[in-house]
Amino acid sequence: GEACVEVASQVPGVIPVRDSKLAANSPLLLIPNPAWDAFLTSLR
Numbered sequence: 001g002e003a004c005v006e007v008a009s010q011v012p013g014v015i016p017v018r019d020s021k022l023a024a025n026s027p028l029l030l031i032p033n034p035a036w037d038a039f040l041t042s043l044r
Helices: 031-042
Strands: 005-007 014-019 029-032
Touching: 014 031, 029 031
Parallel strands: none
Antiparallel strands: 005 014, 014 029
């Protein structure tokens, strides 16, 4: 597909998410861990 996301887990307390096709030029979304956990739970 055309929509690709990249997720990192090395930052304490937040999950950085960006568009992998834009790489370093992509805006970075910093999602707090509890919000990320809730998001993943809603997908299951």
